Amino acid sequence: MTSGYEFELAIAARKLIEDILHVNKGDEVLITADSGSDYRAIVATAQAAKLIGAKPLVLWYNMTSGVGMEAEKDLPVRSLRAALKNADVWLEFNKTWLLYSSIYEEVILNNKTKYLILVGMDADMMVRMIGRVDLKLLFEFQKKLANIVSRSKRFELFSSEGTNMTFENDSSRPILIEGEIFGPGDYALVGQVDWAPLEESINGIFVADVSAYPPFELGLLRKPIEIRIENGKIVSIRGGREAMVFKRWLEDLNDPNMYNVAHIAIGCNPNARPSGNILEDERIWGALDWGFGSQAPTFKGKFGLAKSHTDCVMLNTTLRADGATIIENGDFVHEDLKDLAKRIKGTLA
Ligand SMILES: [Fe+2]
Secondary structure (H helix, E strand, O other): OOHHHHHHHHHHHHHHHHHHOOOOOOOEEEEEEEOOOOHHHHHHHHHHHHHOOOEEEEEEEOOOOOOHHHHHHHOOHHHHHHHHOOOOEEEEOOOOOOOOOHHHHHHHHHOOOEEEEOOOOOHHHHHHHHHOOOHHHHHHHHHHHHHHHHOOOEEEEEEOOOOEEEEEOOOOOOOEEOOOOOOOEEEEOOOEEEEOOOHHHOEEEEEEOOEEEOOOOOOEOOOOEEEEEEOOEEEEEEEOHHHHHHHHHHHHHOOHHHHEEEEEEEEOEOOOOOOOOHHHHOOEOOOEEEEEEOOOHHHOOOOOOOOOEEEEEEOOEEEEEOOEEEEEOOEEOOOOOHHHHHHHHHOOO
């Protein structure tokens, strides 16, 4: 990285602290990081918090062998719990995440902390996915997209690799506009709209062709993983070597809830590209992600927590809702979105 790039990192960190998290002077800002985190991203973020008069604290530990509940056996759980549930802001930069752990659950139930998951975020991604994006336009786009989704009932999903699925929405459940942070709660990085469709209505074949993560051995896929879903549960996994790694990882967790569909997510960050880093891959413009395993309470779905959680992403999405096309071959073509989509792409640095 050149030193010029680091100027941009400072801008990205400032946007993260001020424009996304709305951190206030005096806020206690806790950053968790592990041996998989990018030092530059952590320091820039802590500096940005310091500059506005907040009180940053970095909690650093070694990567764990599992994630979520599985991570806790390797960690100083009592200390982390005590610190995090008292934070005003918690930024999770650690690569082996605490999301869906009992620590996370307690922090969310305590309803005092703005929690933002940034697992795998590095300096390069911060510059591209936050620093160089017009956040105002992107939020506007996400709101319009969420609006289309929330007024739709029946969905059809296809891809060039063979995805062919149907599902329905429960209109009482929230459609999450990621990145919009107001008050305590559980938040994800801007560039995604996600929700939990009606579990028993989710049926068909989903072909993940970009990435699947975890298991840690995966990331960018060489060959697609074909996942058959019936009534919101995985019933079979087919494909090459990577599909077998994925299948075995699920089996080894020995938890039937790992086969549950937890959520769907539509990616819409114009600067995200296939990287093998799930934080980025699931935000690729027009990409579609299904999450399996633990279902965050925020989704207000029927499935609860599981031992872990995994996300699988596909490109070249075609998504229709009640007969109207939202995404066609990875591009947003819906009448309410297409002009804004052009403007967002036009503002990229
Ligand atoms: Fe997920």
